[in-house]
Amino acid sequence: MTWKSLMVLTNSTNPIVITLSGANGPAFNQRGDLLLLTNYHSEPVRVGDIVVFQVKGRDIPIIHRVIRLHEKSDGYIKFLTKHDVNQVDDRGLYAEGQLWLENKDIIGKVKGIFSNLNYRFYQLLNSSILLYKITFHFTSDDLFMNNYQHMKYINPHQIISLNSSSELYIDKFLSSFNIDSSLDRLQSIYLQNIQANTLSVLLNNCIHLPRLISLDIKSYHQLIDLCQTYLLIFNLPVLKYLKITSLEFKSSATLPFAMENQQLSMIEHLVIEHGVTFNDLAAIFT
Incomplete structure (x- = not known):
């Protein structure tokens, strides 16, 4: 019931995710970090936001930062992401032929990090x-x-x-x-x-x-x-x-x-x- 309540409150199918490696960027440098995600339509993703996304052909979601938006004439927005320490963007990680992320690829944007209890929680799991x-x-x-x-x-x-x-x-x-x-x-x-x-x-x-x-x-x-x-x-x-x-x-x-x-x-x-x-x-x- 608690998990379903979080899904409703955050409008995300995965309101909490656990980082599985320490290579996601300077904000998440420990394996097992707990990240709180939201996916509100009233709070659209903007440049600088850190998002969790998953594309076709990739089993594991990726946590990277949005570096560019592509807005179409009808108002539909697409996103380009990049690892903070990489020199190039993430297009090499997207599905074949995909140049931009779409809303359906975004699981949520990071709104909070639980860094003190993360390791204990990961051990508990x-x-x-x-x-x-x-x-x-x-x-x-x-x-x-x-x-x-x-x-x-x-x-x-x-x-x-x-x-x-x-x-x-x-x-x-x-x-x-x-x-x-x-x-x-x-x-x-x-x-x-x-x-x-x-x-x-x-x-x-x-x-x-x-x-x-x-x-x-x-x-x-x-x-x-x-x-x-x-x-x-x-x-x-x-x-x-x-x-x-x-x-x-x-x-x-x-x-x-x-x-x-x-x-x-x-x-x-x-x-x-x-x-x-x-x-x-x-x-x-x-």
Whole structure:
């Protein structure tokens, strides 16, 4: 609620940003500086203002100073920026063919700097005592990129759950975000509208998650391979809760019954919301 209130008060989608390096200029010479941004229409950007902007093709926002304005006959204003210590302007940083920044590129202009609590706050964000439950429901490219950029700077050791249900962006997210042993505290994964190929890759990677105890998968528009999916899931070493929901399943083969020397699954709660044959069901419970 506090973050949303700040967004309303500052008219910025990112009212507070953290500098990730000490090379942004003399005003921001410490990694972890907190910058308060505003983006009021009544306070247009002027020459000398320090702005945070992000252009197409650049993952990380840039904090530089406005050095020139270009005003068109209809009153529309564009901006040119430069690093304080650079000899040349930022046109080499803009998108290909872009000569000026537009309003849509500006996240906000810097209105305040928190330099004393910045380092402690940065340390807190990366402290092992602070754990994150990541929930993403993407509805647009801009929202996806905005949230993904923030998530990239979270220590994976601090993530305890992942929740995503965006039909358009879930596969893009999982292809960009590494599911590996660095997520050593991840306990729960909930995914909705995942594609079959992405699910197979995910389940193969989940074998490296030492604390994954809950897995909830929903797929309404993809034909998932029943045999392959369950065989991969049964390899997860500590999984205790499993729920699979799908309108349709295909089966490349019949589920094999467990062998005597095969490691038993740790699953205690199993919820099946899809069609299944009696033989497959019997194999699942062996």
